Amino acid sequence: MAADDEKSRSSHSAAPDDGQDDERDQDKSESIALPSHVAGSGTLDRLVDTARDYARAAASENTLKAYSKDWKHFARWCRLKGTEPLPPSTEMIGLYLADLASGSGPSPALSVSTIERRLSGLSWNYAQRGFTFDRKDRHIATVLAGIKRKHARPPVQKEAILREDILAMVATLPYDLRGLRDRAILLLGYAGGLRRSEIVSLDVGKDDTPDSGGWIDILDQGALLTLNAKTGWREAEIGRGSSDQTCPVHALEQWLHFARIDFGPVFTRTSRNGNKALEDRLSDKHVARLIKRCVLEAGIRSELPEKDRLALFSGHSLRAGLASSAEVDERYVQKHLGHASAEMTRRYQRRRDRFRVNLTKAAGL
Template sequence: MTIEDGKPTSSHSDAGDTSRGDERDQEKGDGIALPSHVAGSGTLDRLADTARDYAKAATAENTNKAYAADWKHFGRWCRIKGLDLLPPSPEMVGLYLADLAAPVGKAPAITVSTIERRLSGLAWHYQQRGFTLDRKNRHIVTVLAGIKRKHGKPPVQKEAILRDDILAMVATLPQDLRGLRDRAILLIGYAGGLRRSEIVSLDVHKDDTPDSGGWVDITDEGALLTLNAKTGWREVEIGRGSSNQTCPVHALEKWLHFARIDFGPLFVRTSRDGKTALPARLSDKHVVRLIKQTVLDAGIRSDLPEKRRLVLFSGHSLRAGLASSAEIDERYVQKHLGHASAEMTRKYQRRRDRFRVNLTKAAGL
């Protein structure tokens, strides 16, 4: 199998102008506006646009997209039921959550985590419109608690990519320019414990591009990554490896040299023949496709059906792999991954000595 680079809906007449107008407003992303008593001007309108851009940047791009889809879905649901979006109604939201968990007809039920995400999306959009959705209201709290109790399942963790796995994966890549780039992506992502969005958002230097999520400084000792991550700015140190064949810093230098990249995005697209670097920054979806394809090509977890293997591995497999493979004090792994707590780091450790501290024996049993 080759992985290329490259919501149930119902038809119903619109119920009232309020829902339609509000959905048009959300499509504009217009949560920031001038006061009603202030006359617009070129300068003020420009500042309002700037404020909207900053407000949009307050949450990650993928979160913004998810919240926008959630609000659109909720607006469609309200129109079908003949309800208005505004003002917020906890009773109506409770009914919506129940419909998501146990839909009528052929529409599939969605997971509890997605239901919780949609509730967050609704609360966020109401807040942007000057309203407050009381998520602690009993009509929401009790319904959501019942959904969790009846439909909740333990979280499904992505498979960790361990040391031998990553070596087998990079060995499947060709020696052309695209292969050099993808090898650097896998090794830097693995050694840095990076999220897929962090990998592709890197620039060569500070302030190279407006959409930069950080930059890299390469020294004799290794590479220092300065990242604008989910929890704020942080530095990630990637030391040089014991062999050029597996060294992430050497792989990155080789990619930059042969791609002739000295400015702008660190990882860019290549031509179809894989021989020329193009200016466009890679999408984070490429990292997922790359991981899944090389997992298949390397024969990792070949004991499982192909579809199952594709589901098990994702961008988070790199972070989980580093957390599981690095046999050092846990606090160093926590700092490297940028986690606020050791408990979060432990969630990424698929392979660790869970019974190193035996409280049963410590209690005298």
């Protein structure tokens, strides 16, 4: 791997840069302050700082970044139209949604799911600024309903990485320190059905670092992962594999041993020559880049052009692969992935016997 692969690169932003005009909007947790009629003190000031820290933790880092980009895009759009984003105007928000859906100007039309996410981002940003708007207002609700009716499509799903794929992918990795780490990432992410953010947020032990998203306990029979996921805390059990070459727990043990990691982040960057593990936690973008690189090197879907192959796979391909490949009762997969409903689990199962339960015959027909 090239040395610069170890660095976290920011993904290209879909929102135009607003420049300095929106610097004041970047951290609205700062708006949490004492009431104007209360005199400050050392204790109260410390509590304000604590409350701001909790406010920043109200959503994941990736969600907050997305919401920040949503606000910048909307604020710039408003100013280009000769108005201001504050206070909220349901009429202007409705026009903004229509513009996103129609793709007027140089920007392409956005999907319904992205438009709904933008609306959620606006709602969150207005709330941080002490404003609210009624999403059921006719200027917003009817426009959004029309957009859904006219433009809604089934969600585009990433390709699942199946058993034969993951074996081919890990086979492309060398057995140097960096290769040991990346092998553990792929196998653990696949066997755990983990999101890429969950993989890189793991610590060796509980409460090792303030930014931890969970920790690992390695036991005789496997590894127990305690995760602070999107839907709350959950546990994922990863049993040992049938051979050391494909066992995620063995791969994890090998990485931790040779990297000499016994505290803090499980997956860290390595030195430029790849011979030493550093202290910095890996970015979740590394997982996505790793998957795409290994897909190409393993020759998966080689009948397609490289650009199309890269577009098919993402960090979620590991999670979908586990859901699609594990031949067990659906409820065990649902629990393992931390899904609230079986319907959500089925969205991840790219191949399954849809007619295993035949209600037609069960009804006597």
